[in-house]
Amino acid sequence: MNDIKNGPIFQPGKKHYVLCGDEEGLNTLNPIKQILTNEQMSFEEIHLILECSSEVDRKLEMQKIGTFLYVAAERKKLRKVLSMATKLGYSPEEAQYIIVGKEEKRIFCCRCHVISSVCGESIKRGILNCPACSLKLELSDHYSSIKDAYLGYVAEVK
Amino acid sequence: MKLTEEMKRFPYPFKGDTYRYTNNSTLLTPPSSIDITEGYLKEIQLKRALLTEHHSRSFQSFPYTNKAQWEVLELVMTDLSTYFPKSFSFKKEGQNHVFINHLLQEECEFKMWDETTLPFEPLDFIGRHVQEDLILMLQRDGDLYLDAGQLCFPANWSLAFNHGMSFKNIHFPIPGFKEEGLDERILQFLLRLEAGNPWGRKNWSLMAGNRMDTSLETFDVWGKDRKKVTVDNAGEFVHLRVEVQKLFRLPRTNAILFTIHTHLLPLEELIEIPEWKRQFYQILVELPSHIAEYKGISLYKDKVLAYIEKKEDGVL
Numbered sequence: 031m032n033d034i035k036n037g038p039i040f041q042p043g044k045k046h047y048v049l050c051g052d053e054e055g056l057n058t059l060n061p062i063k064q065i066l067t068n069e070q071m072s073f074e075e076i077h078l079i080l081e082c083s084s085e086v087d088r089k090l091e092m093q094k095i096g097t098f099l100y101v102a103a104e105r106k107k108l109r110k111v112l113s114m115a116t117k118l119g120y121s122p123e124e125a126q127y128i129i130v131g132k133e134e135k136r137i138f139c140c141r142c143h144v145i146s147s148v149c150g151e152s153i154k155r156g157i158l159n160c161p162a163c164s165l166k167l168e169l170s171d172h173y174s175s176i177k178d179a180y181l182g183y184v185a186e187v188k
Numbered sequence: 189m190k191l192t193e194e195m196k197r198f199p200y201p202f203k204g205d206t207y208r209y210t211n212n213s214t215l216l217t218p219p220s221s222i223d224i225t226e227g228y229l230k231e232i233q234l235k236r237a238l239l240t241e242h243h244s245r246s247f248q249s250f251p252y253t254n255k256a257q258w259e260v261l262e263l264v265m266t267d268l269s270t271y272f273p274k275s276f277s278f279k280k281e282g283q284n285h286v287f288i289n290h291l292l293q294e295e296c297e298f299k300m301w302d303e304t305t306l307p308f309e310p311l312d313f314i315g316r317h318v319q320e321d322l323i324l325m326l327q328r329d330g331d332l333y334l335d336a337g338q339l340c341f342p343a344n345w346s347l348a349f350n351h352g353m354s355f356k357n358i359h360f361p362i363p364g365f366k367e368e369g370l371d372e373r374i375l376q377f378l379l380r381l382e383a384g385n386p387w388g389r390k391n392w393s394l395m396a397g398n399r400m401d402t403s404l405e406t407f408d409v410w411g412k413d414r415k416k417v418t419v420d421n422a423g424e425f426v427h428l429r430v431e432v433q434k435l436f437r438l439p440r441t442n443a444i445l446f447t448i449h450t451h452l453l454p455l456e457e458l459i460e461i462p463e464w465k466r467q468f469y470q471i472l473v474e475l476p477s478h479i480a481e482y483k484g485i486s487l488y489k490d491k492v493l494a495y496i497e498k499k500e501d502g503v504l
């Protein structure tokens with residue numbers, strides 16, 4: 031199960047919304063901001079670039095029940111906020127995490143357990159060789175949040 | 189017809205003439221976490237070799253599982269000495285505990301809850317004395333997580349990858365499991381498990397070959413055997429693989445112990461029992477393609493059916 035999405039989806043009916051992201055991430059959240067502004071709903075923004083992580087942490091911690099959280103950022107920053115929000119008790123139903131920037135996925139080799147990064151064309155093809163043991167792997171959609179990696183299955187049996 | 193001891197004890201898994209994913213758990217009688225079969229010595233030897241040569245593939249644990257691991261050790265040792273008193277002893281002598289495995293002629297003296305008195309982590313230690321794989325799921329925030337496990341005979345999955353995952357995430361690849369709401373129903377069932385009332389179920393698949401250690405890590409080695417099945421060799425080469433799975437709530441830590449005992453039976457023996465042959469054939473004919481695909485049967489299902497038909501007609 032992947033809890034990271036490619037784009038935000040508006041979640042109506044919440045008391046308050048938090049839009050959190052780096053520069054490109056907040057741009058991605060603009061359509062949501064537009065809806066919230068038009069509907070005159072309560073929301074606030076958190077700039078990940080301008081604010082230190084303890085401040086982000088504090089702002090997320092002081093939110094009340096009924097808050098919906100959008101986080102959009104490049105992968106590493108996103109993972110950091112996701113981990114922080116999960117620790118603070120945000121459930122998957124109360125938040126959306128959107129990845130922006132260059133698409134990159136980590137893949138766990140089912141044979142040797144080494145995790146490597148794949149991006150661009152390799153993700154689209156879904157087939158790559160494990161750099162550690164050379165096994166031809168097929169990128170699956172089975173995701174481990176502990177390892178922040180997708181399972182790579184044996185692509186072909188000779 | 190003379191049935192072998194192996195067949196008499198084989199946990200035949202089917203009830204009707206069709207098969208679908210369900211929560212087919214029933215209350216366990218007797219409530220023993222462990223069973224000892226005639227393959228004991230051979231399987232323990234294999235388990236220990238795997239644990240020595242491929243430890244991270246066969247054992248995973250988070251440090252905070254230590255208390256629950258001790259609970260598993262105590263439960264399993266108690267069950268072994270209760271249900272198999274000739275083969276195992278478990279005595280308390282003051283602070284010290286003595287566990288004796290008479291089958292292996294091994295004796296271990298240790299202090300409960302003192303990890304320095306055992307050669308391995310408690311789950312890793314007791315798992316080396318039983319044929320079962322032992323999975324430990326800890327409960328928090330209304331969910332269950334696979335936080336520790338000793339797994340030597342997996343049916344094509346990776347303990348190292350699944351370590352730390354929630355119940356639903358682990359079962360994410362099973363087709364239809366989420367869509368039919370089965371993942372939520374089984375999770376709710378597991379969350380309601382009570383200490384003292386263990387449950388059991390059987391799961392099955394077919395296997396080309398007779399390997400016990402069908403880990404995902406070695407799929408490139410054994411997966412190709414699926415292409416080697418023929419109508420002529422299916423009887424001895426293809427095996428019905430049955431997992432007897434048991435679920436125990438641990439009263440102190442509230443964790444769940446999940447034991448998996450894997451059994452293999454060659455098709456040529458399975459079809460010796462006419463009712464088994466008829467029912468198994470019907471189930472295979474009717475099996476939906478997504479289930480056959482997930483269980484890894486698709487490549488050779490037709491050959492197995494043809495083998496049974498030919499046997500029926502007396503051709504083979």
